[in-house]
Amino acid sequence: xxxxxxxxxxSLSLLTDLYQLTMAYGYWKTGRAEQQAxxxxxxxxxxxxxxxxxxxxxxxxxxxxxxxxxxxxxIEYLTSLRNAKGDELFDLDFIEYxxxxxxxxxxxAIPEGTVVFPNEPLIRVSGPLLQAQLVETxxxxxxxxxxxxxxxxxxxxxxxxxxxxxxxxxxxAQGVDGSLSAxxxxxxxxxxxxxxVMAGELFGIPVKGTHAHSWVMTxxxxxxxxxxxxxxxxxxxxxxxxxxxxLEGVRNAIKVARKMRENGSExxxxxxxxxxxxxxxxxxxxxxxxAGFPAVNIVASNDLDENLIASLKQQGAxxxxxxxxxxxxxxxxxxxxxxxxxxxxxxxxxxxxxxKLKLSEQLIKTSTPGVQQVRRxxxxxxxxxxxxxxxxxENLPENMKIVHPLDITKQKPIAPETPFEDLLQPVFKNxxxxxxxxxxxxxxxxxxxxxxxxxxxxxxxxxPHPYPVGLEANLHQLKTDLILKFRxxx
Amino acid sequence: xxxxxxxxxxSLSLLTDLYQLTMAYGYWKTGRAEQQAxxxxxxxxxxxxxxxxxxxxxxxxxxxxxxxxxxxxxIEYLTSLRNAKGDELFDLDFIEYxxxxxxxxxxxAIPEGTVVFPNEPLIRVSGPLLQAQLVETxxxxxxxxxxxxxxxxxxxxxxxxxxxxxxxxxxxAQGVDGSLSAxxxxxxxxxxxxxxVMAGELFGIPVKGTHAHSWVMTxxxxxxxxxxxxxxxxxxxxxxxxxxxxLEGVRNAIKVARKMRENGSExxxxxxxxxxxxxxxxxxxxxxxxAGFPAVNIVASNDLDENLIASLKQQGAxxxxxxxxxxxxxxxxxxxxxxxxxxxxxxxxxxxxxxKLKLSEQLIKTSTPGVQQVRRxxxxxxxxxxxxxxxxxENLPENMKIVHPLDITKQKPIAPETPFEDLLQPVFKNxxxxxxxxxxxxxxxxxxxxxxxxxxxxxxxxxPHPYPVGLEANLHQLKTDLILKFRxxx
Numbered sequence: 001x002x003x004x005x006x007x008x009x010x011s012l013s014l015l016t017d018l019y020q021l022t023m024a025y026g027y028w029k030t031g032r033a034e035q036q037a038x039x040x041x042x043x044x045x046x047x048x049x050x051x052x053x054x055x056x057x058x059x060x061x062x063x064x065x066x067x068x069x070x071x072x073x074x075i076e077y078l079t080s081l082r083n084a085k086g087d088e089l090f091d092l093d094f095i096e097y098x099x100x101x102x103x104x105x106x107x108x109a110i111p112e113g114t115v116v117f118p119n120e121p122l123i124r125v126s127g128p129l130l131q132a133q134l135v136e137t138x139x140x141x142x143x144x145x146x147x148x149x150x151x152x153x154x155x156x157x158x159x160x161x162x163x164x165x166x167x168x169x170x171x172x173a174q175g176v177d178g179s180l181s182a183x184x185x186x187x188x189x190x191x192x193x194x195x196x197v198m199a200g201e202l203f204g205i206p207v208k209g210t211h212a213h214s215w216v217m218t219x220x221x222x223x224x225x226x227x228x229x230x231x232x233x234x235x236x237x238x239x240x241x242x243x244x245x246x247l248e249g250v251r252n253a254i255k256v257a258r259k260m261r262e263n264g265s266e267x268x269x270x271x272x273x274x275x276x277x278x279x280x281x282x283x284x285x286x287x288x289x290x291a292g293f294p295a296v297n298i299v300a301s302n303d304l305d306e307n308l309i310a311s312l313k314q315q316g317a318x319x320x321x322x323x324x325x326x327x328x329x330x331x332x333x334x335x336x337x338x339x340x341x342x343x344x345x346x347x348x349x350x351x352x353x354x355x356k357l358k359l360s361e362q363l364i365k366t367s368t369p370g371v372q373q374v375r376r377x378x379x380x381x382x383x384x385x386x387x388x389x390x391x392x393x394e395n396l397p398e399n400m401k402i403v404h405p406l407d408i409t410k411q412k413p414i415a416p417e418t419p420f421e422d423l424l425q426p427v428f429k430n431x432x433x434x435x436x437x438x439x440x441x442x443x444x445x446x447x448x449x450x451x452x453x454x455x456x457x458x459x460x461x462x463x464p465h466p467y468p469v470g471l472e473a474n475l476h477q478l479k480t481d482l483i484l485k486f487r488x489x490x
Numbered sequence: 491x492x493x494x495x496x497x498x499x500x501s502l503s504l505l506t507d508l509y510q511l512t513m514a515y516g517y518w519k520t521g522r523a524e525q526q527a528x529x530x531x532x533x534x535x536x537x538x539x540x541x542x543x544x545x546x547x548x549x550x551x552x553x554x555x556x557x558x559x560x561x562x563x564x565i566e567y568l569t570s571l572r573n574a575k576g577d578e579l580f581d582l583d584f585i586e587y588x589x590x591x592x593x594x595x596x597x598x599a600i601p602e603g604t605v606v607f608p609n610e611p612l613i614r615v616s617g618p619l620l621q622a623q624l625v626e627t628x629x630x631x632x633x634x635x636x637x638x639x640x641x642x643x644x645x646x647x648x649x650x651x652x653x654x655x656x657x658x659x660x661x662x663a664q665g666v667d668g669s670l671s672a673x674x675x676x677x678x679x680x681x682x683x684x685x686x687v688m689a690g691e692l693f694g695i696p697v698k699g700t701h702a703h704s705w706v707m708t709x710x711x712x713x714x715x716x717x718x719x720x721x722x723x724x725x726x727x728x729x730x731x732x733x734x735x736x737l738e739g740v741r742n743a744i745k746v747a748r749k750m751r752e753n754g755s756e757x758x759x760x761x762x763x764x765x766x767x768x769x770x771x772x773x774x775x776x777x778x779x780x781a782g783f784p785a786v787n788i789v790a791s792n793d794l795d796e797n798l799i800a801s802l803k804q805q806g807a808x809x810x811x812x813x814x815x816x817x818x819x820x821x822x823x824x825x826x827x828x829x830x831x832x833x834x835x836x837x838x839x840x841x842x843x844x845x846k847l848k849l850s851e852q853l854i855k856t857s858t859p860g861v862q863q864v865r866r867x868x869x870x871x872x873x874x875x876x877x878x879x880x881x882x883x884e885n886l887p888e889n890m891k892i893v894h895p896l897d898i899t900k901q902k903p904i905a906p907e908t909p910f911e912d913l914l915q916p917v918f919k920n921x922x923x924x925x926x927x928x929x930x931x932x933x934x935x936x937x938x939x940x941x942x943x944x945x946x947x948x949x950x951x952x953x954p955h956p957y958p959v960g961l962e963a964n965l966h967q968l969k970t971d972l973i974l975k976f977r978x979x980x
Contacts, residue, residue, distance in 0.1 A: 008498060008666070015669070017660060017685040018699030026705065026722040037708070077691040084725040084758065133704060140661035141669055170507060171630035172826040175667035176498070179505070179631055182664070195507040201567040209508030213848045214623060214833040215516065218527070232516040235574040244849050244976055268574065275851060326826045335825035336662040336816045343704040358703045359734050361765060486734055 011071035012064060014078075016137040021078070021090075024130045028094050033130035036347035038371050040121035041139055043339040044364055047151050047331070051464030052454060054154045054447050055116045056185045057146030058109050058427070059437050061123065064138050066433060068103045075099050104431040105131050108424040110374070111438065113150075113188055113446030115454055116423075117387060117469040119405055120374045122147070122339075124424055127431075129346070136341040145178075146185035148337040152306075152328055153189025154451060158459060159309040164321045166208050167194040168301060169329030182329035188443050191324070203440055210238035210271055210299070222249060226256040234265035238299060241284070242274045250284045254291045269297035269321060277302065278315040285318035297321050305332065306461060342367035345393070353393050357482050363406055369482055370394075370475055374423040377414060384453050386412055387423075390472035402470035408480075412468055501561035502554055504568075506627040511568070511580075514620045518584050523620035526837035528861050530611035531629055533829040534854055537641050537821070541954025542944060544644045544937050545606045546675045547636030548599050548917070549927050551613065554628050556923060558593045565589050594921040595621050598914040600864070601928065603640075603678055603936030605944055606913075607877060607959040609895055610864045612637070612829075614914055617921075619836070626831040635668075636675035638827040642796075642818055643679025644941060648949060649799040654811045656698050657684040658791060659819030672819035678933050681814070693930055700728035700761055700789070712739060716746040724755035728789060731774070732764045740774045744781045759787035759811060767792065768805040775808035787811050795822065796951060832857035835883070843883050847972050853896055859972055860884075860965055864913040867904060874943050876902055877913075880962035892960035898970075902958055 027033045046053055070078070078098065081089040105127030110116060123139060125132045157165050167186045173179035183199035193208040194200065200207035211229055219225035222244060230237045239256070241249025250270060257267035270288070272280050277300045288296050300312070301323035309322060326332055344367070345353040355369035370391035377385045388402045404410035427435040438446070457465035471479065484490035517523045536543055560568070568588065571579040595617030600606060613629060615622045647655050657676045663669035673689035683698040684690065690697035701719055709715035712734060720727045729746070731739025740760060747757035760778070762770050767790045778786050790802070791813035799812060816822055834857070835843040845859035860881035867875045878892045894900035917925040928936070947955035961969065974980035 012666065012688070014688040014691050015660070015666060016687055017658070018687050018690075018697045019685060019701050020699075021687060022699050022723060022726075023701050023705045026701070026719055027708075029722045030718050032708065035708075039704070074691065077687075081690075081697070083723065087725075089723075089726070129708065133702075136702075136704075137661050141663055141666065144662055145664050145668065168507070170505070171627050171831075172634055172828065173631055174635050174664035174820065174825065175671040176502070176505060176631065177665035177667035178635065180665070195509060197506055197508050197511065197567075198502070198504040200508075200571075201504050201564065207508045207571070209510075209512050211509050211513050211516070212623075212626075214529070214626075215513045217833050217846045217848060218517075218522065218525075218619065218836055228520050229516055232519045233512060233573065233579075235577075236512075236579070274855070326828075330664065330820075330825040332825055335664070335820040335822055338662065338816075341661075343707050346708055356707045358707060365764070 011067070011069065011074055012138065013068055013070045014074050015141070016134060020134045020137055024134055025090055025094050027130045027133070028097055033097070034128040036127065037129040037132045038124065038126040038344045039132050039136065039341055040344050040372050041123040041143060041339060041341045042119055042121050043337055044118050045338065046118060047148055047334050047337050048155060050151065050155065051458040051460065051467060052115050052117060052151070053147055053337070054150040054189055054450070055110050055114050055122050055143070055147050056112045056150035056188045057143035058112045058123070060142040060146065060181065061139050062427065062433065062435070062437060064142065065103050065107065065135065065428060068135070070098050070101065101131070102431060103131060103428070104128065105428060106426070106430065107428040109427045110423045111425060111446065113443040113450060114423060115384070115450040117467055119368065119469060120387060120389060121372045121424065124372060126371070140339050140341055144337040144339040146181055146188070147339070148331045148334070149182045149185035149329065150189035150447070152331045153186040153191045154447060155306040155461065156309065156324055156328060157190030158451070159306040159313070160322050161313065163319070164193070165191045166321070166323050167191045167196065167325070167328055168323040169325035170196050172326040173329040179329060184440070186328055187440060188447055190444065190447060191328070205440065211240055213240060213243045216240065216243040223252040223255055226252055227259065230256055230260050230265070230267070234260065234263070235268070237267055238269040238271050239267070240271045240273060242272060246272060246275055246280050247283055247287070250287050254287060254293065257293055257296065267293065267296050269299050271299040271301065271323070273301050277319065278312050278317040281318040282316065299323055301325065303327060310461070344368065344370050344372060355478060355482060357479065359483065359486055366483060368405070368471065368475070368479055370478065375420050376423055378419045378421070382453055383455065384467070385418070386414070386468040386470070388414065388470060388472050389475065391475045391478065394474060396472065397474060401473040402468065403473050403476040404470050405476070408476070410470070411473070412470065501557070501559065501564055502628065503558055503560050504564050505631070506624060510624045510627055514624055515580055515584050517620045517623065518587055523587070524618040526617065527619040527622045528614065528616040528834045529622050529626065529831055530834050530862050531613040531633060531829060531831045532609055532611050533827055534608050535828065536608060537638055537824050537827050538645060540641065540645060541948040541950065541957060542605050542607060542641070543637055543827070544640040544679055544940070545600050545604050545612050545633070545637050546602045546640035546678045547633035548602045548613070550632040550636065550671065551629055552917065552923065552925070552927060554632065555593055555597065555625065555918060558625070560588050560591065591621070592921065593621060593918070594618065595918060596916070596920065597918040599917045600913045601915060601936065603933040603940065604913060605874070605940040607957055609858065609959060610877060610879060611862045611914065614862060616861070630829050630831055634827045634829040636671055636678070637829070638821045638824070639672045639675035639819065640679040640937070642821045643676040643681045644937060645796040645951065646799065646814055646818060647680030648941070649796040649803070650812050651803065653809070654683070655681045656811070656813050657681045657686065657815070657818055658813040659815035660686050662816040663819040669819060674930070676818055677930060678937055680934065680937060681818070695930070701730055703730060703733045706730065706733040713742040713745055716743055717749065720746055720750050720755070720757070724750065724753070725758070727757055728759040728761050729757070730761045730763060732762060736762060736765055736770050737773055737777070740777050744777060744783065747783055747786065757783065757786050759789050761789040761791065761813070763791050767809065768802050768807040771808040772806065789813055791815065793817060800951070834858065834860050834862060845968060845972060847969065849973065849976055856973060858895070858961065858965070858969055860968065865910050866913055868909045868911070872943055873945065874957070875908070876904070876958040876960070878904065878960060878962050879965065881965045881968065884964060886962065887964060891963040892958065893963050893966040894960045895966070898966070900960070901963070902960065
């Protein structure tokens with residue numbers, strides 16, 4: 001389902017930075033709008049001081065690119081823009097060019113749910129310079145955020161060790177789509193359900209809910225409020241027990257659970273939303289078990305993240321269902337992934353690639369030239385061994401070597417027979433979609449199997465072992481030569 | 491313009507937590523769907539360790555409420571939901587009730603661009619319990635985020651001391667709407683322009699742009715790239731000078747600026763995007779001034795926020811235009827405002843308000859009962875002196891006193907003649923919009939004038955002076971009595 005077309009009633013073609021359009025105008029005016037270019041979208045550092053990221057957002061990006069067409073309103077708006085002198089900012093001929101523009105690029109991308117690492121191109125766009133440039137900002141917007149949240153969700157579900165994890169964050173999310181696309185990405189990362197009804201409708205994610213404190217407050221007593229809730233939902237009741245006093249609330253929940261049992265149904269869970277969750281869950285578990293309700297689940301919420309879950313587990317908390325909100329949907333401890341989109345090569349008149357890079361004082365910020373692909377090497381059990389970024393426009397040498405992008409003394413030879421897969425897959429050819437978009441459960445499944453292929457030391461939260469990712473030796477040499485040339489040292 | 495209806499092609503009525511619908515079902519099933527209730531939306535702590543917040547998001551909330559109507563798709567989806575036994579989650583009669591639901595509540599709200607403080611209701615919803623409860627999550631989603639960003643923007647523009655501030659954050663924003671509504675809120679907070687073209691189209695915010703490193707990289711030399719850009723934009727050129735070497739870039743910009751001058755136009759600005767911005771801007775200013783270009787502006791960007799701007803100003807940086815991205819649009823150092831929505835009172839059969847509160851171990855998390863209004867007292871010059879939260883359902887005493895919500899020993903008598911304004915204004919009456927939505931420039935103007943009415947010590951970033959906000963003494967007594975009653979101490 002093209003949910004972005006359903007969700008947004010308007011063209012998103014102006015969802016970009018103005019400089020993409022001013023550059024587009026410049027490319028058009030200098031006769032280079034259709035010169036062939038290659039751009040790569042990548043990030044430079046794993047989020048959350050972690051050892052990996054889970055890429056997500058491609059389906060949104062696909063919908064965006066499929067619908068890339070300037071509407072009459074868009075054209076009217078662009079025509080209305082004025083420069084500092086009060087004249088039209090853009091030539092009308094250029095506006096006409098935009099009006100007739102349709103997307104003709106090739107796009108390769110790493111499938112959603114794949115474990116990825118710094119410097120690896122998640123998306124490669126090649127085609128007319130103007131078009132490939134124009135889509136920079138929306139692609140970054142869509143992929144940065146969902147990759148960030150899918151990664152956060154993977155960490156949270158890892159901490160929960162198989163417990164049910166639900167996403168509850170809409171009220172604190174960054175806007176409508178900050179909620180919807182966070183819920184989608186959280187599901188990709190491993191979260192199993194959401195409170196977000198619209199995400200249920202749009203994406204088919206299972207929805208779960210309980211009641212709020214206000215439900216309890218509308219009744220004369222907490223016990224009555226539980227009773228009435230159980231009458232409405234005999235098979236799906238989760239009682240929020242902390243409106244007045246948590247353990248008193250548990251006792252009231254037990255009273256009502258007894259009546260429910262007499263009427264042939266069972267209380268599903270209680271929920272703790274404040275206080276010392278370790279202590280309260282242990283005491284609540286005792287009360288429930290002693291009263292003959294060992295199957296009643298204990299849900300916890302209240303600003304939880306992977307570190308708090310891990311700490312509660314370590315303290316022996318008797319929580320087996322986790323409701324995660326703000327910390328997940330805003331990626332609170334690092335609310336942005338710093339993905340970038342850089343030019344790797346430009347084709348000259350003779351059809352040869354001219355390799356390009358952006359220098360920086362810091363090597364980590366210097367971009368990598370080439371037409372990049374990522375090759376992931378596997379061991380005999382399918383576990384991930386190392387990733388190699390290489391230039392697809394050149395032949396690979398027989399004796400491949402991976403060089404650390406920031407430390408030339410770290411090199412890893414690759415035996416010629418090592419099994420591998422190339423991660424970037426064709427998505428658009430000449431602007432036509434050639435990729436079957438996987439379903440959301442398929443993507444979630446892929447995340448799980450990818451994470452299982454990573455050594456646990458890499459998934460560790462504190463000081464994770466760095467997974468080896470490097471440039472193929474020839475590409476490393478090309479990059480070094482270009483840097484030295486720009487610095488007039490070669 | 492109803493931009494949410496233009497932006498979203500679909501009903502947003504399911505943009506809520508499932509528990510709002512399960513509670514709605516419970517209210518309906520217990521015959522209390524239409525019982526009169528009052529809810530208040532407020533936050534408990536100023537964001538960013540600051541002394542104030544700027545409220546925003548009301549226009550989105552108004553559009554949401556105006557369009558609150560379950561579509562056929564929504565109804566179909568709700569009908570499809572199943573309980574744990576595989577039966578329909580909701581009675582079909584209830585679904586019919588929802589199908590025919592239209593919004594009939596009263597809504598009072600504090601206008602966007604108003605300076606607000608913890609515990610003050612930003613929105614008050616009164617009307618049928620089911621409806622007033624249902625809108626909790628979307629109201630929180632829309633108002634929490636935009637208030638957060640408007641506040642961040644106010645701090646950033648304060649730090650910039652009158653310099654032009656532009657918002658550049660789309661690429662790192664939290665999704666499509668995380669970008670669009672952040673841009674809108676940033677403008678409310680005082681930002682003057684954006685790179686976000688779609689925000690320009692939707693909201694009429696001025697758009698600004700320059701070029702990226704990739705523009706430079708597509709040419710044989712930096713100088714040529716500047717020349718060609720100047721040919722396309724003779725009156726609006728901002729050259730990004732750090733693709734290879736910043737000060738070399740400034741020299742190239744000067745060369746091209748000379749040619750532009752020969753051709754009758756002037757370079758608008760250069761932009762620094764990396765390195766030591768204090769040092770580089772000072773050196774760049776010298777080079778530009780010595781070359782006869784004292785009017786060329788210096789734009790800086792690169793993960794800036796209010797603290798970095800203040801630090802750069804203190805170091806004598808020669809920057810007079812600021813491009814602010816990630817830190818602004820994600821409110822990086824505190825990416826969520828913890829706004830809540832709590833029941834204040836419920837009308838009994840006799841038409842009397844029954845006051846309600848939610849207890850907590852922490853007094854700060856205990857909600858305030860009543861039908862709340864905020865009265866702001868002013869001094870003779872219109873400066874803000876103190877805010878009083880009072881219960882509109884009761885008469886005010888003649889000798890008013892404000893009591894600190896967390897410290898009963900802090901009390902402030904209010905002289906009877908003190909000028910004041912009540913902040914909550916009618917927005918909907920019986921579901922009909924009765925409020926003229928101000929234009930965005932009007933809202934921005936309001937923010938500026940509100941901030942000017944605050945003592946500078948309250949606007950300070952580090953350890954701001956706390957602005958006095960308290961409960962009117964009778965309301966404070968009501969709250970205390972209710973807490974003691976619930977704890978069986980009275």
